[in-house]
Amino acid sequence: MVPLSDREREEAARLLNSALGGEIQDLAAQAGIEDIAINPDGRAFVYDSAGKRRLETRFDADRRSQIVTLAARFAGVVAEGRGRLSFAADLPGQIRFQGGIPPRAVGGPYVVLRFLPRTVRSFQDYIDDGVAPIEGREAEVAWDDHEGVGIGLPTMDCIAAALAAKLTIAVFGETGSGKTSLLTSMVNHPAVQPDRLVILEDTPELQFPCVQDVLRLSSIGLDMSDLLRDALRCRPDRIILGEARDGVFWIFVMAQYTGHSGGLVTLHASNPADFFDRVEQMVAQAGVDPAPQRRVLMKTLQRIVWIRRRPGGGRDIVGVYRPDGYDAICGYKLARIDVPHLAYEGYGIAHQPMLWR
Template identity: 35%
Template structure:
């Protein structure tokens, strides 16, 4: 009887060496997660399971603060500098990089065991002591009805936004850090999903996964800076995916130009967020970001592509902690 050929494996099987590598990786990952949990402690780990939690922040004085929806910011516990430094080193290891004096910043998505929360941290000399900020992904979607019910939106503002969505106008959500831009974008996305069928294809582009869209025909893309795949490249790829609407997590750089071109070439009804203090400043900042792509002012393109700017801001005097301060509509 002829012996089976050397190297051939039964269908569906893998060489033993591959199984050993996979097992070693799984064990190394499990050890990493266990070390992370040990450093954070039970109090901080519990925050990742809290549906009201928005952000975990470590300041350089060692205080760990937590922001929760409608409850503001409160001190949770304290973390010694050495523990914080060890945690940043573990995050760097997970992100396949290092954190040291010459490379003092670590940022990116956390492991799935921490819900792929958005992490950003740094060490001295950038800050006196190690610090970090962890933005937790949304677990509950607040609808536009919810926004109206708690008074963040007036009935007139809600009607204005609903009409803009249904008329497939491009909406830019503007606000400061922690003002609730992404949560508002998710409320707008929720309304889009409620009126969308398979015939409406939505493509979402983000640096970390924060946008939630439950429409039946949705594709979500993430940038990968390690592979040099930025938002501009994904926006160009998006146009080959037959999008009807294009959503972008946050516009930060020259990708603004690609987004505006995409919105302005047969893909109306998009959503995006931007850091700015008012609608006029948002349009100016959008132009400045376009110019980072090496082009002159794109004021004309912006007027053609951006139909609505919604401004959301923190308001400590408001029961919900924030409110819609302005809605700008183009001609």
């Protein structure tokens, strides 16, 4: 990295905006824009809450190369070695840049702009926008200890109750499903605001305007497992793991299991069946046999929230679940504890134990 003066950064940003052009600048000023992708063939697409659409502008190879070069200049990326192939950078206006050139990019330079949310959505926003179901139900079973927290409540109330009780919550979904946005809402929830948060991210994405006592740690230049160990020494009330990807997840689980409760984490999985498959994969990546640890995993991951993209655009918080045992034949069992009667593509109903795998 080559640090630039403020004047040099301003000039690089001006030239970059000019290269991107008016159509993208206009989109960047709009609320709700999530990503803009400029492909090696010159076509550009915008992604927002309504779905995907193609832009009128077509970007030739020279212009795409110019955008990548100017973004590298703004970020101070040295144009040698791997820096010539692809890189990521933070641009003004809460924009995350990812771009590359051949040979890493087959067919020509490419650009992806990710627009981080400019505002934090409240739980009520999720309800008002139709993302979260609003009906609840009466609990039909007497639950002990944390198992009873939030049972029978509408979806967002169920999550709020879990936050207030300092349960460990995992949010999962596919790429682009809105996991980070939901995690941001949870981090800024009134039940979390008084706590000291230690936030661990590969690249900073979470916003926390409502929280005063925050330590944000980045894995840049440091292994994430070392970063998590650092976090344990920083007196956290809650540890927030922006995205679990590998064996560091097992360290997070152990931290929650041994007294650092109330942690929040996101991970990639397409459905509840894939969720525990992914969990076991990450445990195995830590060099730990997941089979003897299943009881620990089920006891630690106290609430599991599934969010997904709608086929036609938008998102759904499908439900809130808790682990409900393990069967040697069928695998993990999950019980849905929020809305009772909403089946989602045949994935089971209500509070009845559901078998996955």
